[in-house]
Amino acid sequence: MMQSPEGQSTTAAIRFDLGAIFVSLELSQSKWLLTSLSPGGGERMSRHELAAGDVAGLLGLFERLREKARDRTGRDYGVVSIQEAGLDGYWLHRVLAAEGVESHVVDAASVAVSRRRRRAKTDRIDGEALLRTLLAYKRGEPRVCSMVRAPSPEQEDVRRLSRERRTLVGERLTHVNRIKGLLASQGIGGYQPLRRDRRVRLEALQTGDGRPLGPHLRVQIRRELDRLELLCEQIKAVEAERDALLAQLEQTAPPDRPAPTAMLAQLVGVGAETASVLWHEGLFRPFDNRRQVAAYAGLAPTPWQSGKIDREQGVSKAGNPRLRTAMIQLAWLWLRHQPHSALSRWFLQRVQDNGGRGKKTAVVALARKLLVALWKYVSAGVVIDGAILKAA
Missing domain, CATH: 1.10.287 (Helix Hairpins)
Structure with a gap:
């Protein structure tokens, strides 16, 4: 409750009731630290420690949390969990999903942290931060974090x-x-x-x-x-x-359309290895727009603007490093094998406008444009302007 200027109590400006049991998992090679927030328990977070790899103990702990929430509120609640993408991969995420748990895997670099020069870091602090991030994500706060789309076992x-x-x-x-x-x-x-x-x-x-x-x-x-x-x-x-x-x-592949890897390999300058890397490392994923494509490869620009300060920091490097490396290498090959394409002409014109300087910066921009063009090519069949295909 809050006190009004007249001394009268009013309700809080924002109130919400937990509709599930929220759990964050801090995974290491020796132990798992679980931080939970359950309905009916106020705002107090509880912590539990398990031996690493103890899946049965983890599922048993989830069941005990459900029973406690049922005793306090008289209702049954599901479990919503979050964990960082790391060395453990996605196997635990698949186990939890198979057991009916709403599991989320978050990109650790997207979680906001304190901007102090020296910030404390422990598994307990990280677990609380993950739990607060999960609550904000489920409330619908935009861009509070970046959740990872876990690939299937076959894709992985x-x-x-x-x-x-x-x-x-x-x-x-x-x-x-x-x-x-x-x-x-x-x-x-x-x-x-x-x-x-x-x-x-x-x-x-x-x-x-x-x-x-x-x-x-x-x-x-x-x-x-x-x-x-x-x-x-x-x-x-x-x-x-x-x-x-x-x-x-x-x-x-369907008879009316070749396989995506075969479509990529049809382009002059793209070999079997490059086509395989491009498809299996990134282009197999569904993207909504070109910005998501560039961001997944870490080729999205990173501006720095504050007052009169306005400069570019380069690409974010926050995406898939293997896809990004392959695209930089392919950009140089594209200039050699596809000199008459619209993308190559754009690159040459930009370098010429800069007096022959800035080739390395321009080739990164070319890699971003080329990746978007390849995504449109394999997803919608849009042929790259001026690109040469290999003879059948």
């Missing part, structure tokens, strides 16, 4: 191929650079570890002062080549699985 599994290939390619580059570094320390350059005759050429190498390679160095490089060849075989196996998956998608 199929994108493992492109991610594994990226990891293997990175490991291959590490071994190549290590071999080149070992040889460079002996004055040897020009050796290419990825060539097929790498072992034959290794035996004929001599140091910069005319000596043969030391026996221990030669053996070390051979072991590096063993690991390098294993990685090359694994990359080939992953690429074969990817090609088989793309062929399966083409076979299951």
Whole structure:
């Protein structure tokens, strides 16, 4: 109750009654901290600690919370939960959804925090912040947070191929650079570890002062080549699985329209790997408008305006980093393979207006425009203006 200026009590300006049991989950590898707010319990939050992975204990705790709320109010209430997207993935979200719990997964970076220079951070504080965020979200407050659309198990599994290939390619580059570094320390350059005759050429190498390679160095490089060849075989196996998956998608596509990955691969400059990454990392999701597409890839602009201050901070980088990296790489390839498209002409005109400067900034803008154009292409069949398709 509030006191009016005349000393008379009036009702609060805003009142609401809880229509469910709201729960936040702070997950770690050792324990789970549950913070709850139940109907009939006032504004007091209760906290419970469980061992990590104790799903049965978690469901039992939910049932006890329901019983307490029923005893206090005489009504049955459902459970609404929230958890951060993290290392635990989406398996717990799927378990709770299967048990009838309204489960939400939130992007942790979208939850508002204190702007103090040094802010306290504990699981208890984070649990309360998550619970307040969930209450605001269910009240319908706009943009209070960004909830994650959990992919299906099939969608989550199929994108493992492109991610594994990226990891293997990175490991291959590490071994190549290590071999080149070992040889460079002996004055040897020009050796290419990825060539097929790498072992034959290794035996004929001599140091910069005319000596043969030391026996221990030669053996070390051979072991590096063993690991390098294993990685090359694994990359080939992953690429074969990817090609088989793309062929399966083409076979299951409707007869009047090709598969989205096949549509992307028809564009000159877009290969099978890029098409797979673009589709499985982002374009398979439903988007309402182009702003959502750019925001999901982290390519949305970030202005900074306050009074007379008005400047651009660059892209937000708040979205999918794999999709964003693929789009930046594709933007450079697009300029090379699609020079007569409307997007390439726009890029060249913008760089020319800046006196040839700002290519890196302009290519990020090109990546954003290209991603939106590709989304329209695979979702509505809108052909990119001036784009060249591969011959059938």
